[in-house]
Amino acid sequence: MFYREAGDFSTTYPQDSQTFPIKFDRYRYYVVLVIAFGIIPFIINDYWANAVFVPFLIYAIAAIGLNILTGYCGQVSLGTGAFMAVGAYSCYKLMTAFPEVSMLIHIPLAGLITAGVVTIFGLPSLRIKGFYLAVATLAAQFFLVWLFNKVGWFYNYSASGQISAPQRDVFGIIVTGPNTAAWAKYMICLVFVTICAVLARNLTRGTTGRTWMAIRDMDIAAEIIGVNPLKAKLTAFAISGFFVGIAGALFFSVYLGAAEVGESFGIDKSFLVLFMIIIGGLGSIFGSFAGAAFMVLLPVFLKNVFVGWLGWPTDLAAHLQFIISGGLIIIFLIMEPHGLAQLWRVAKEKLRLWPFPH
Amino acid sequence: MKLTTLTIAAVMAAGPVMADLVFPSLSYRTGPYAANGIPFADGYEDYFTLLNERDGGIGGVPIRVLECETGYNTEKGVECYESTKGEGALVYQPLSTGITYQLIPKATADGIPVHSMGYGRTSAKNGAVFSNIFNYPANYWDGASHAVTHILNENGGDISGTKIALVYHNSAYGKEPIRTLEELSAKHGYEFLPIAVDHPGQEQKSQWLQIRQQRPDYVLMWGWGVMNQVAIQEAANIRFPMDKFIGIWWSGSENDVLPAGAGADGYKALTFHNLGKDFPLYDDMQKYVVDAGKAAGAGDQLGTALYNRGMYAAMLAAEAAKKAQEISGVADITPAQMRDGMEALEITEELMTEIGLPNFGPTFSVSCENHGGNGLGAVAQWDAGAGKWSLITDYYQSDQDIISPLVAEDSAAFAAESGITPSCS
Numbered sequence: 001m002f003y004r005e006a007g008d009f010s011t012t013y014p015q016d017s018q019t020f021p022i023k024f025d026r027y028r029y030y031v032v033l034v035i036a037f038g039i040i041p042f043i044i045n046d047y048w049a050n051a052v053f054v055p056f057l058i059y060a061i062a063a064i065g066l067n068i069l070t071g072y073c074g075q076v077s078l079g080t081g082a083f084m085a086v087g088a089y090s091c092y093k094l095m096t097a098f099p100e101v102s103m104l105i106h107i108p109l110a111g112l113i114t115a116g117v118v119t120i121f122g123l124p125s126l127r128i129k130g131f132y133l134a135v136a137t138l139a140a141q142f143f144l145v146w147l148f149n150k151v152g153w154f155y156n157y158s159a160s161g162q163i164s165a166p167q168r169d170v171f172g173i174i175v176t177g178p179n180t181a182a183w184a185k186y187m188i189c190l191v192f193v194t195i196c197a198v199l200a201r202n203l204t205r206g207t208t209g210r211t212w213m214a215i216r217d218m219d220i221a222a223e224i225i226g227v228n229p230l231k232a233k234l235t236a237f238a239i240s241g242f243f244v245g246i247a248g249a250l251f252f253s254v255y256l257g258a259a260e261v262g263e264s265f266g267i268d269k270s271f272l273v274l275f276m277i278i279i280g281g282l283g284s285i286f287g288s289f290a291g292a293a294f295m296v297l298l299p300v301f302l303k304n305v306f307v308g309w310l311g312w313p314t315d316l317a318a319h320l321q322f323i324i325s326g327g328l329i330i331i332f333l334i335m336e337p338h339g340l341a342q343l344w345r346v347a348k349e350k351l352r353l354w355p356f357p358h
Numbered sequence: 359m360k361l362t363t364l365t366i367a368a369v370m371a372a373g374p375v376m377a378d379l380v381f382p383s384l385s386y387r388t389g390p391y392a393a394n395g396i397p398f399a400d401g402y403e404d405y406f407t408l409l410n411e412r413d414g415g416i417g418g419v420p421i422r423v424l425e426c427e428t429g430y431n432t433e434k435g436v437e438c439y440e441s442t443k444g445e446g447a448l449v450y451q452p453l454s455t456g457i458t459y460q461l462i463p464k465a466t467a468d469g470i471p472v473h474s475m476g477y478g479r480t481s482a483k484n485g486a487v488f489s490n491i492f493n494y495p496a497n498y499w500d501g502a503s504h505a506v507t508h509i510l511n512e513n514g515g516d517i518s519g520t521k522i523a524l525v526y527h528n529s530a531y532g533k534e535p536i537r538t539l540e541e542l543s544a545k546h547g548y549e550f551l552p553i554a555v556d557h558p559g560q561e562q563k564s565q566w567l568q569i570r571q572q573r574p575d576y577v578l579m580w581g582w583g584v585m586n587q588v589a590i591q592e593a594a595n596i597r598f599p600m601d602k603f604i605g606i607w608w609s610g611s612e613n614d615v616l617p618a619g620a621g622a623d624g625y626k627a628l629t630f631h632n633l634g635k636d637f638p639l640y641d642d643m644q645k646y647v648v649d650a651g652k653a654a655g656a657g658d659q660l661g662t663a664l665y666n667r668g669m670y671a672a673m674l675a676a677e678a679a680k681k682a683q684e685i686s687g688v689a690d691i692t693p694a695q696m697r698d699g700m701e702a703l704e705i706t707e708e709l710m711t712e713i714g715l716p717n718f719g720p721t722f723s724v725s726c727e728n729h730g731g732n733g734l735g736a737v738a739q740w741d742a743g744a745g746k747w748s749l750i751t752d753y754y755q756s757d758q759d760i761i762s763p764l765v766a767e768d769s770a771a772f773a774a775e776s777g778i779t780p781s782c783s
Binding site for chain 2: 046050051096159160161164166177178257258266307314315319322
């Protein structure tokens with residue numbers, strides 16, 4: 001009824017190729033932006049920022065990054081945790097080496113450094129694919145964690161090997177360190193997430209994205225129609241690395257404040273982000289957000305229900321939470337292998353025909 | 359009508375109608391470190407339950423223990439911290455070096471004290487820099503020195519030419535003693551061999567093969583969770599002499615030695631408190647907590663090494679709260695007053711006897727310059743036949759000539775890094 005293309009006429013080419021062709025979707029998008037930028041920063045407190053919004057936004061960036069590589073270009077990666085560590089450690093080195101430079105420069109720079117590193121680890125993808133590539137990225141995961149643990153230069157030779165984010169600001173507003181206000185933490189993550197999502201969305205529906213998808217669907221066919229696999233695969237690795245690096249930098253500097261490579265960027269993190277995109281939906285920007293929300297919010301929600309409201313013992317709640325999360329993941333994979341994004345797509349199709357289905 | 363009643367009930371439950379002292383317990387009863395997390399959490403909670411049941415709290419104000427499951431995971435630790443700090447949490451004891459590192463800047467900014475008892479950042483001993491962080495009665499560097507002193511005593515004071523290996527958890531926690539052991543190696547002339555074990559430490563074949571090849575005279579261990587059990591089992595497998603295998607206090611619980619059975623007989627571990635349940639306090643514990651069915655968890659951990667440590671941690675927190683009440687003159691203290699109480703804490707033998715724990719731990723006093731106590735520790739040895747730990751030395755002090763400069767250096771680095779001006783005013 002209200003959710004349809006009819007009556008919404010495009011008069012220019014840019015209008016015709018916009019991200020949200022349906023008017024309702026467009027308004028919904030603006031409403032989300034207004035709430036995210038205009039309302040939440042004023043009501044957010046420490047708990048909501050640190051336990052819910054900041055991890056959700058950061059994981060969303062990481063999931064977008066991995067989705068570009070795995071969902072759009074079909075290259076499986078199990079090295080996301082280590083690639084986030086590259087972002088985190090480059091950000092740390094930059095923050096301590098150039099204290100007067102704004103975080104708005106350090107974080108993208110950390111992303112660029114990660115892009116370079118990830119591209120190097122992406123080189124084997126030109127020869128191997130599927131499971132074999134997954135094993136190669138797994139090697140990257142273990143190698144990088146070992147490297148950051150072993151070489152003292154990366155953690156400025158601190159006694160414990162921990163890296164701690166010193167206080168840094170953006171236009172005079174403190175965004176890292178213990179004195180950061182909740183809204184400042186939230187805002188810096190939100191700004192990066194918005195830029196990354198818009199960037200990723202537009203990349204994936206342009207030429208670059210189409211070559212990635214061609215490679216994903218059938219690399220030999222793609223090569224025959226003129227897609228350069230070297231360029232397509234390496235751009236996917238580089239751009240994915242850029243996003244994952246930004247996520248790692250934010251994860252360390254804004255969210256955790258102090259990190260240790262084995263604990264914060266271990267193999268669990270790689271799997272967590274992979275689960276996010278599988279549950280959210282491979283090859284979908286919305287799916288990256290949905291998957292990140294699912295994996296971040298569900299444990300916090302369950303914990304609050306079981307312990308906060310029902311007053312159950314914490315260990316029982318923690319174990320139940322594992323069972324429920326695991327069960328939901330299995331149910332999702334069986335009932336909807338294309339993830340939450342597919343549910344959303346189906347819902348939109350239904351809405352379009354509503355109230356007069358065939 | 360019904361809704362109104364519900365709302366009122368909710369407000370009553372949520373609002374601070376009655377004053378209480380909130381002690382959050384960031385515990386871990388799940389995950390690879392649960393075997394160690396459970397007894398500590400039980401001991402911590404049971405001691406506060408005892409105070410509530412027997413004395414009606416501290417200074418007449420009831421105690422509320424807020425338990426939050428961290429799973430030894432720093433992200434969950436952050437969530438737990440944020441969710442409990444608003445409730446008026448008086449002191450945090452996260453029992454995880456990783457989470458402690460997270461909380462050091464956060465808690466300092468929020469004005470809440472952190473007590474990392476025998477873990478965390480060692481240089482927090484310098485209270486002029488780390489105003490809200492306490493790590494009395496002993497820290498990792500003390501532990502490293504205790505182990506070396508014990509080896510020195512066994513060898514008549516000369517260990518030049520011997521080889522000492524350190525099997526450590528490859529994390530901030532495990533890396534802490536390396537610097538001290540290197541300095542001590544320069545002083546005493548032993549050869550130092552660090553061997554890392556990655557989280558969680560279930561696979562240590564290559565590390566112990568290395569020990570077989572390098573033949574160290576002594577092996578020290580900085581392990582936690584499942585890593586301890588595996589290491590002791592591996593040491594027993596290669597027939598490494600157990601009385602030359604010394605663990606830090608976190609590698610010295612019953613859970614760690616029992617799986618290796620008789621093979622673990624003679625294994626040594628450091629400690630900064632006494633072991634077993636041969637103390638008058640345990641009578642009260644039995645009467646008011648266990649028999650009343652109020653014991654935390656399964657209630658089967660009483661008297662284990664880590665249960666005692668949790669109880670000791672709670673006892674120190676309760677004494678600091680008493681001190682804070684005394685200083686401030688109010689019963690319902692704030693975190694800032696709690697901090698002052700911790701800084702003025704003085705543990706004497708009379709006080710411990712009065713509590714019902716005579717000869718349980720070292721005596722020490724805290725001051726702004728010294729948040730870490732006097733660095734007293736002892737060595738305990740496992741008797742597999744009797745199935746119990748017993749102290750084989752008195753409490754002795756660590757080598758302050760080595761440790762004090764290291765503490766000063768590391769805390770100065772932290773102060774410079776975070777823009778703190780050290781002061782004790």
